[in-house]
Amino acid sequence: MVKISVLNLAPLRQNDSAKDAIDAMVRLAKYAESIGIQRYWIAEHHNMKNLASSATSLLIQHVLSQTTKLHVGSGGVMLPNHAPYVVAEQYGTLATIYPNRVELGIGRAPGTDMQTARALRRTTGANANFKAELDELRSYFDGTNEINAYPAKGIDVPFYILGSSTDSAYLAAELGLAYAFASHFAPRLLEMAVAIYRQNFKPSKYLKKPYVIVGANVVVADTNEEAVSLATTQTQFFLNVVTNTQQNLQPPLKDNNEVFDTYLYKATKAPHFGPVNFADTALMDQEKMAVMSMMACSFIGSKQDVQEQLQEFRSKIEFDELMVQSFIYDEQKQLKSYKYIKQIVDEMK
Structure with a gap:
């Protein structure tokens, strides 16, 4: 079990x-x-x-x-x-x-x-x-x-x-x-x-x-639409990791498209988070790809x-x-x- x-x-x-x-x-x-x-x-x-x-x-x-x-x-x-x-x-x-x-x-x-x-x-x-x-x-x-x-x-x-x-x-x-x-x-x-x-x-x-x-x-809610919205706080968190912005947790948006369409920061240097060192990862203009890779083990x-x-x-x-x-x-x-x-x-x- x-x-x-x-x-x-x-x-x-x-x-x-x-x-x-x-x-x-x-x-x-x-x-x-x-x-x-x-x-x-x-x-x-x-x-x-x-x-x-x-x-x-x-x-x-x-x-x-x-x-x-x-x-x-x-x-x-x-x-x-x-x-x-x-x-x-x-x-x-x-x-x-x-x-x-x-x-x-x-x-x-x-x-x-x-x-x-x-x-x-x-x-x-x-x-x-x-x-x-x-x-x-x-x-x-x-x-x-x-x-x-x-x-x-x-x-x-x-x-x-x-x-x-x-x-x-x-x-x-x-x-x-x-x-x-x-x-x-x-x-x-x-x-x-x-x-x-x-x-x-x-x-x-x-x-x-x-x-x-x-x-x-994991983000579970009463409806899929609500869960997708709530999970945008997670997306913003990992985008902060990739761009080394370190913002506090942000309120949810409608969906991830809105997150990536409105996010103002870009990756300028390789961050380090836990055991993951991004030094060998091409991040410039690929923030979305890096974030989605980090979040691949998500249940929403x-x-x-x-x-x-x-x-x-x-x-x-x-x-x-x-x-x-x-x-x-x-x-x-x-x-x-x-x-x-x-x-x-x-x-x-």
């Missing part, structure tokens, strides 16, 4: 402050818990004025304190930005305060541009050995390192490998860990990566069989239409969990969309 979970970047809506975005993040977490969603992850992004998800561990603690049973984790900890020892201390502390509710999604990308990456850890992380840092991080929880990271030592915090490439698929399979693919904005290698992960998976003491989480953008429409879209998607990709990102401007309509997608997934055989 497919599960549903939530990914939140803590975006600022138009005229919002960071505090407003964080408050909305908590409201969504409480609502997710109330409708039976079990997992809620918070992203890590830096030097982006339209996202409040820079101090991820602090946001996780805040959400944990405002909920009672929701599993809250990192989507993810970008390991090149952090000393593994500090990550172990932080998440070991969280798991001590909130036992059996803390999760560690771990990625190899900086989640920002290289200049900011240097400011974070005085390095770009380009020469970092991701597997070695993962092993080091695990050793602090397992208590096998000669240095102890209290209170993490002896605490079981589940690890999830995040990725958008085949490299991450091989690594997750080798380590016998669950695999979360960033198809909500980097879907190009999804099918190949999932196949590689499943074919090469080695059972471990942490996980006996493969477990795939697929990121997706009425409940019936989204159910059909998901069934077709599931026939191509074998996944265990759909992690939903939903850039809907109207908060009440965003909550309704999550209710609808939860109902849809619960009805899937």
Whole structure:
């Protein structure tokens, strides 16, 4: 049976402050818990004025304190930005305060541009050995390192490998860990990566069989027309990524044609978003193509239409969990969309 979970970047809506975005993040977490969603992850992004998800561990603690049973984790900890020892201390502390509710999604990308990456850890992380840092991080929880990271030592915090490439698929399979693919904005290698992960998976003491989480953008409304309109906020967000504009979430327009017809900004330099570096992508006068490529893993429409879209998607990709990102401007309509997608997934055989 497919599960549903939530990914939140803590975006600022138009005229919002960071505090407003964080408050909305908590409201969504409480609502997710109330409708039976079990997992809620918070992203890590830096030097982006339209996202409040820079101090991820602090946001996780805040959400944990405002909920009672929701599993809250990192989507993810970008390991090149952090000393593994500090990550172990932080998440070991969280798991001590909130036992059996803390999760560690771990990625190899900086989640920002290289200049900011240097400011974070005085390095770009380009020469970092991701597997070695993962092993080091695990050793602090397992208590096998000669240095102890209290209170993490002896605490079981589940690890999830995040990725958008085949490299991450091989690594997750080798380590016998669950695999979360960033198809909500980097879907190009999804099918190949999932196949590689499943074919090469080695059972471990942490996980006996493969477990795939697929990121997706979801907008469900009462009618297709309404959903198409609501989804234009998402289109504007990704257009901001491509043009490096960093506007707050904008109110919806009629459809994507109106978005591209009226958008004033153009791509002038290659942006960086999560694990995707656009340095080798021709963006000038191709903003629409880049945006539509990023949004390819999106399910938009009425409940019936989204159910059909998901069934077709599931026939191509074998996944265990759909992690939903939903850039809907109207908060009440965003909550309704999550209710609808939860109902849809619960009805899937």
